[in-house]
Amino acid sequence: MPRQYNAGGRATPGGGPGERQPPGRQSLRQRFGALRNLPPFLKLVWATSPTLAFATCALRLVRALLPVATLFVGKLIVDEVVALAQAHHAYADARAWLASGVLTKLWWLLGAELGLAVLADVLGRVVSLIDSLLSERYTNAISVRLMQHAATLDLEDFEDSELQDRLERARRQTMGRTTLLSQVLGQAQDVVTVASFAIGLVAYAPWLIALLVVALVPAFVGEAHFNAQSYTLNYTWTPERRELDYVRQTGASVETAKEVKIFGLNDFLIRRYRELADAFYRANRRLAIRRAGWGGLLTAIGTVGYYVAYAFLAWRTVRGDFSIGDLTFLAGSFRRLRNLLEALLGSFSQVAGQALYLDDLFSFFRIEPEIRSPANPRPFPQPIVAGLVFENVGFRYEGAERWAVRHLDLALAAGEVIALVGENGAGKTTLVKLLARLYDPDEGRILLDGHDLREYDLAELRANIGVIFQDFVRYHLSAAENIAVGRIDARDDRARIEAAARRSLADEVIGRLPKGYDQQLGKRFRSGVDLSGGEWQKVAIARAYMRDAQLLILDEPTAALDARSEYDVFQRFKELSEGKTAVLISHRFSTVRMADRILVLDAGRIVESGTHAQLVAAGGTYAELFELQAAGYR
Numbered sequence: 201m202p203r204q205y206n207a208g209g210r211a212t213p214g215g216g217p218g219e220r221q222p223p224g225r226q227s228l229r230q231r232f233g234a235l236r237n238l239p240p241f242l243k244l245v246w247a248t249s250p251t252l253a254f255a256t257c258a259l260r261l262v263r264a265l266l267p268v269a270t271l272f273v274g275k276l277i278v279d280e281v282v283a284l285a286q287a288h289h290a291y292a293d294a295r296a297w298l299a300s301g302v303l304t305k306l307w308w309l310l311g312a313e314l315g316l317a318v319l320a321d322v323l324g325r326v327v328s329l330i331d332s333l334l335s336e337r338y339t340n341a342i343s344v345r346l347m348q349h350a351a352t353l354d355l356e357d358f359e360d361s362e363l364q365d366r367l368e369r370a371r372r373q374t375m376g377r378t379t380l381l382s383q384v385l386g387q388a389q390d391v392v393t394v395a396s397f398a399i400g401l402v403a404y405a406p407w408l409i410a411l412l413v414v415a416l417v418p419a420f421v422g423e424a425h426f427n428a429q430s431y432t433l434n435y436t437w438t439p440e441r442r443e444l445d446y447v448r449q450t451g452a453s454v455e456t457a458k459e460v461k462i463f464g465l466n467d468f469l470i471r472r473y474r475e476l477a478d479a480f481y482r483a484n485r486r487l488a489i490r491r492a493g494w495g496g497l498l499t500a501i502g503t504v505g506y507y508v509a510y511a512f513l514a515w516r517t518v519r520g521d522f523s524i525g526d527l528t529f530l531a532g533s534f535r536r537l538r539n540l541l542e543a544l545l546g547s548f549s550q551v552a553g554q555a556l557y558l559d560d561l562f563s564f565f566r567i568e569p570e571i572r573s574p575a576n577p578r579p580f581p582q583p584i585v586a587g588l589v590f591e592n593v594g595f596r597y598e599g600a601e602r603w604a605v606r607h608l609d610l611a612l613a614a615g616e617v618i619a620l621v622g623e624n625g626a627g628k629t630t631l632v633k634l635l636a637r638l639y640d641p642d643e644g645r646i647l648l649d650g651h652d653l654r655e656y657d658l659a660e661l662r663a664n665i666g667v668i669f670q671d672f673v674r675y676h677l678s679a680a681e682n683i684a685v686g687r688i689d690a691r692d693d694r695a696r697i698e699a700a701a702r703r704s705l706a707d708e709v710i711g712r713l714p715k716g717y718d719q720q721l722g723k724r725f726r727s728g729v730d731l732s733g734g735e736w737q738k739v740a741i742a743r744a745y746m747r748d749a750q751l752l753i754l755d756e757p758t759a760a761l762d763a764r765s766e767y768d769v770f771q772r773f774k775e776l777s778e779g780k781t782a783v784l785i786s787h788r789f790s791t792v793r794m795a796d797r798i799l800v801l802d803a804g805r806i807v808e809s810g811t812h813a814q815l816v817a818a819g820g821t822y823a824e825l826f827e828l829q830a831a832g833y834r
């Protein structure tokens with residue numbers, strides 16, 4: 201049954217009340233409901249640097265009051281100039297005028313306005329500097345948290361496409377959304393400025409405020425509406441955008457270049473990219489055009505409102521109700537207020553829109569892994585005495601109809617070397633993943649020394665298991681680091697790394713590299729050198745020898761080794777796993793026969809078990825498969 205993620209992000213089996221609602225058309229309440237994400241967002245920002253956060257708030261508060269102060273000083277200047285202009289014929293020339301001292305007040309006022317202007321500029325710069333520093337620190341902190349949280353999730357979560365979409369959106373959060381901080385703080389600042397202007401207006405002409413509101417509300421509602429639409433569009437298109445990225449990468453990456461060329465896939469990929477990109481572009485364009493049209497119309501209403509107010513003010517000044525200074529102050533206040541409110545409302549709905557995106561980030565953080573350590577884990581046996589027992593184990597992959605393994609009974613004695621064989625899809629890898637608790641069984645249980653695996657600490661369990669999978673990762677790191685990933689805290693222990701390389705026969709491969717252990721591997725970076733499939737495998741197998749694992753598992757990481765190498769690798773593996781429990785999976789019978797015991801898996805169940813000789817003599821599936829392979833060599 202597919203996992204579903206509700207708004208709280210927790211996986212809930214099946215639908216039910218916890219089911220996540222598709223965004224569809226968002227109601228106004230839902231849109232503004234997203235603002236609840238702002239307090240936790242600001243808390244996170246504050247936590248990244250309290251000093252910077254405090255500094256930006258304090259400076260913004262000062263800056264918020266500067267516009268009204270400047271405008272008021274401007275009004276005083278105009279009134280002073282008008283008064284002085286009326287008395288200008290009292291002085292013979294400029295010198296007499298200056299000497300009289302009547303201009304002193306005007307000089308002071310002009311000086312004050314200059315001072316305020318300079319202060320506003322300086323504060324503006326400092327605030328944007330602090331904001332950009334703070335944003336960057338926040339982005340870094342949130343990226344780290346994203347990686348940390350992703351590391352706690354289950355493998356099954358990663359295989360779920362809905363989670364992938366959510367992770368993708370959360371990741372986009374950490375890249376393009378850093379303007380949110382400046383917007384939120386800028387808004388708080390603007391609110392203070394608006395309040396200061398409004399107080400001035402109320403004192404002179406309260407009805408101007410009412411006019412202002414009437415002129416602005418339609419524009420605001422329009423903005424809010426289109427923001428939600430654009431979020432919905434982006435949300436519903438996440439899978440396609442992920443596919444777009446995938447197609448783009450497939451079309452141009454080191455890993456795929458070989459096949460893309462040979463199969464001539466370029467045109468196919470480009471066509472696919474075009475189709476998807478064009479469809480997204482069309483949907484986006486439709487929205488952008490509607491937004492521009494409506495936005496223009498609604499803004500025009502605001503402009504009309506401004507001119508109505510202006511005409512009224514002019515008329516009342518002519519009538520003598522207001523001085524010229526009052527007129528400049530009021531008209532200026534109204535114009536500034538209108539612009540400010542428009543910007544404020546516009547950015548408010550943008551903030552609300554972005555806060556919706558925060559939903560993705562926070563709900564991603566709320567997803568909890570199902571596979572975890574118990575509160576009081578049992579100490580891990582050192583050494584393992586009784587071994588491992590699978591009791592009627594069944595497991596089915598998310599969304600799969602078929603059980604990958606079922607009614608699986610199996611005992612692995614401590615110190616035993618076991619080989620698992622079986623046809624493709626028989627369940628060998630699944631069995632290994634269950635052992636490492638990458639998944640937990642849906643039925644039955646797995647016992648280690650008589651206790652359920654789930655009773656042990658997860659990290660300790662994994663530290664005691666060394667698994668190399670068939671699809672091991674080729675890290676684009678140095679050769680030494682590629683081995684050290686087997687035990688990353690020993691990455692500086694060159695002696696240990698070299699010993700591990702000798703055991704897996706990787707030392708010869710590394711010896712041939714120009715820079716030896718310090719050679720960058722893989723083609724992604726300029727100095728990198730690529731290895732052959734088999735050479736990569738030898739390097740990967742060395743990872744298993746880096747740890748002091750009690751249980752070693754090689755899940756077919758040897759498929760690309762030539763017959764002699766595989767034989768040598770397994771021979772060593774067997775010698776080196778002396779006293780350890782070891783499981784090897786291979787399709788090559790020449791190596792499989794080295795094991796103490798061979799288990800044959802078919803459709804998720806053990807069908808045969810015994811030594812090579814016993815199984816051949818029994819004439820069952822193993823004998824048949826062995827005969828098929830042997831016949832190929834005759």
Ligand SMILES: Nc1ncnc2c1ncn2[C@@H]1O[C@H](COP(=O)(O)OP(=O)(O)OP(=O)(O)O)[C@@H](O)[C@H]1O
Pocket residue numbers: 359597598600602603604622623624625626627628629630631
């Ligand atoms: N991540 C997955 N999601 C869904 N189904 C899966 C997944 N991995 C494996 N399966 C299915 O589970 C079954 C067992 O797969 P498993 O990988 O364990 O087989 P295997 O014996 O290791 O095969 P091979 O020899 O090809 O490596 C197969 O039917 C496979 O299709």
